Amino acid sequence: MISLIVNKRRVDLDVDPSTPLLWVLRDNLGLNGTKYGCGMAQCGACTVHVDGQAVRSCVAPVSRAAGREITTIEGLSPDLSHPLQRAWIEVDVPQCGYCQSGQIMSAAVLLKEKPKPTDEDIDQALTGNICRCGTYPRIRRAVHRAAELAAEGGRP
C-alpha cells in the first residue's frame, strides 16, 4: 500500500511502487489532466507539483511521492480562478491544448518563487516544457499577465 495526498485528498493505493506517478494519476486515479508526451523527462507534459516543486511525473516512481503533497492541474483551482488560468484565458494561449497542463504547472511554481518574473526567468522555468503547436509567444505574455493578476488579487 502506498499513501499519497493528491489535490489535498488522501488516497491509498495498491500499485507496483516503481510505476511512474504519471500513470498512477491517470490510470489509477482517473486524473487525466496530466499528460504523457515522452516518458523521459524531455517535454514537461506530465508536470505536477510534489511538495510545491515541479516534477516530471513520467519518470518519478510513485514510491518517491509516498506521503507527499501532490498537486495536479485539477487541483490548481476548482473554478479556473488561479491567476495563470485567468491569464491563459485572457491571452487565449492554448492551441491543441495538450501541453498546457504542464506549462501551467511549471509556470505556477515559477510565480510562487518569482512573483514578478522577467522574460529570462520565464524562459528558464519553462524551457523543459515543449509546445509543438508553438504557443510560446502567448505563454510569455500570459505569465506576465498572471503575475499582474496575482499582484492585484492576492494569490498564487
Place this chain on the structure above:
Amino acid sequence: MTVIVNHSEMGQGVFTALPMILAEELDADWTKVRFEPAPVDPVYNHPVFGMQMTGGSTSTWSSFDQFRKAGAAARAMLVAAAAQRWKVDPAACRTENGTVVHAPSNRRLSYGQLAEEAARLTPPSPVALKDPKDFKLIGRPVKRLDTPEKTNGKGVFGIDVTGPGMLTAVVARSPVFGGRVKSVDAERAKAVPGVRKVVQVPSGVAVVADGFWPARRGREALRIEWDEGPMADFSTARQRQQYAEQARQPGLVARKEGDPLSALGSAAKKVEAVYEVPYLSHAMMEPLNCAVDLRADGCEIWTGTQFQTMDRATAAEVAGLKPEQVQIHTTLLGGGFGRRATPTSDFVREAVHVAKAAGAPVKVIWTREDDMHGGYYRPAYYHALAGGVDASGNLLAWSHRIVGQSILAGTPFEQAMVKNGIDDTAVEGASDLPYAIPNLSVEYHPMKVGVPVLWWRSVGHSHTAFATECFLDELAAAGGKDPFELRRALLAKAPRHKGVLELAAEKAGWGKPLPAGRARGIAVHASFESYTAQVAEVSVDGAGKVRVHRVVCAIDCGRYVNPGIIEAQTQGGAIFGLTAALYGELTFDQGRVQQSNFHDYPMLRINETPDIEVHIVQNDEKSGGVGEPGVPCTAPAVVNAIFAATGKRVRRLPIRMSEAG
C-alpha cells in the same frame, strides 16, 4: 446554443471559427454559444472533398458559406416563428443577441423560446445573408471557446478516453518498415502483473493490460523474432546517393516555359545548387492512440482523427461490419499536422484488430518512440537547381528537378490527384513559382521507397519553399541584386505575393541597420490559397550556433474570420518551421530510424523562440488557408539571413554551419 462542428479541433481553432460564422448570421448571443464535435455522417462531409475530414488548411474557408447560410436560415425561421406567434409581419421583426424583437409592440422572445416552433418550419431558400459591413463577430479577435477546458485539464483527448472494462494495449511493431513477426515468446510478458493478454495482429504483437505501465512493461518482456523484409538494409546515406544519381536524369515535366537549357548556356552567370531535406516526424504532442469497443453488432471508436470517413470504412472492414455500424467519437486532437489523416487509417485499423483479438474494449497507446518510428513521415527530397542571369543581373533561366517519394502514390487519392505521374503535393510551390522568368522548367522524379510517407504541415511547400526561396537568393547574389528588390521586380504581376513581401519588409525595417553580427533574410511563398512572407533576423556565433532573434510575418489570407487565431497559427507555423530548420531530421541505418524521442529529435523550446510578429492583410479576396501557410517561409528566411550574416550558404536541412559553403 450548440454548434455541431464537422471539422476536428487540433489546435487550429475550428471549434471557435465555425461557430462564429454561424452565430454571426444567426445574431446569436455569443456568450451562450457552445460547440460539439460531429458524429460521422455524410451530412458532415467536407464541402470540397466530399468526405468527413480535416486538412489542407481548408476548414474555415470551405465551410464559410455553408455556416453562413445555416445561420441565416435558422434566423429567418426563428423570426417567422415569432411573427406567427405574435401575428405580425416578419419584416417588422428584427433580431439581436439571441432574441427576436418586434419593436412596434415592444415584444421580444428568446431563441430558446422559439426553437421548437421554428424547427417545424421549412428553411427558406434562397436565404438573405448579411452585408459583411454589418458583421459583429467575423473579422474580430474573438476569444476561443475551448480555452477553459484546455486550462483546467478537463478537455478530453483520445489518450484520456476510458470506459467500463476498457484495457490498455501497446503494440510491438517491426523495427523495419514492412517487417513481419516470425516468432513470439510471450511467456515472460504474460507473467508481468497487470498484463491480461498478448495477441498477435497484422502490425505486430499487442500486450493488453490493466493500464499503460503494465502493458509497456509486458512489451519489454516480449521476445520477438522479426522477418525484416526488403527494407532491412535501407539507409539514408545510400538513399541520398540514389537521389543524386536520379537527379542527373530528366524527370517528368511539371512545368516548362521557354527554353531553359539554351538560356542557361547563354547566361552571363550560371549558378547550380543542390538542396536537400530529410524525413520528418509530425511529433504531435499527443502520441497516436485509439480506443475501440467492438461488439458483434457494432463498434464504437474514440480517437483524435482528421479522417473520419476513411477510418470508419477501414474499421468496418476489419470488424466485418457495415460502415453505419461503426460510430466514431472524435475527441480533441493533441496536434494533428497531417499525421492523423492517413489514407490507410493505420492507427485505427490496428486498434480494431487489437480489440478483435483481445475480445475486450481496448485503448491502444503509442509511446513517443512508437510514434516516431511509426512512419508516415514527410518524405525526404533532393532538389537540383540551375539558374542563369544576364550581365545586369536579370534572371534568364531557372531549372528545377525534384526527386522524392510521392505521398499520394498507392493511396485511394492517386487516381484523382496524380496527373501524368506527377503528384502535385511533391511539386506544389515549385511548379507554380510566381516569378517572371522567361525560361523555366520544373521536373519531378517520383521515387518508390518502402517508407510510409504522408502530408506534414504545409506538405510540398514545406520543402519547395526552402529550395526555391534560397536558390532565388543565390541568384540575387550572383546578379548583385538586393534579395527583396529582386523579388519585388519579379513579382510585378503577382500583386498578392508582392503585397505580403512589401508588408513584411516594411515592418521588419528591411535595409535599416541592425546590431553588429545580425542580418536579415526574406522569403515569400503562396500556399493553400494564402500568401505569406517572412523576414528573419539572425546571428551566428563563433561556434556556428544559429540564433533567430526576430521573425516578421505577413499573411494575406483574403477575407478572414478571426485575426486572433490567424496570429496564433502563423506564430505556431513559424515555430514549426524553425524546428524543422534547426533540428528536424530522421535518418535510417540498417532499415531502422535512428531517432526515437525529443532528446534526439528536438523541438524548438521557449528560450529559443524569437519575437514573432504577425501582420495580416485586410482585403476582400477569396479566403485562403491559415493553419499551414505560416510554415514554408521560415526555413528559407532564416537560411537567407545566415547568408547575409556570414556569406555562407546552407543547402541542407537541418541547418549545420559546419556543412555551409
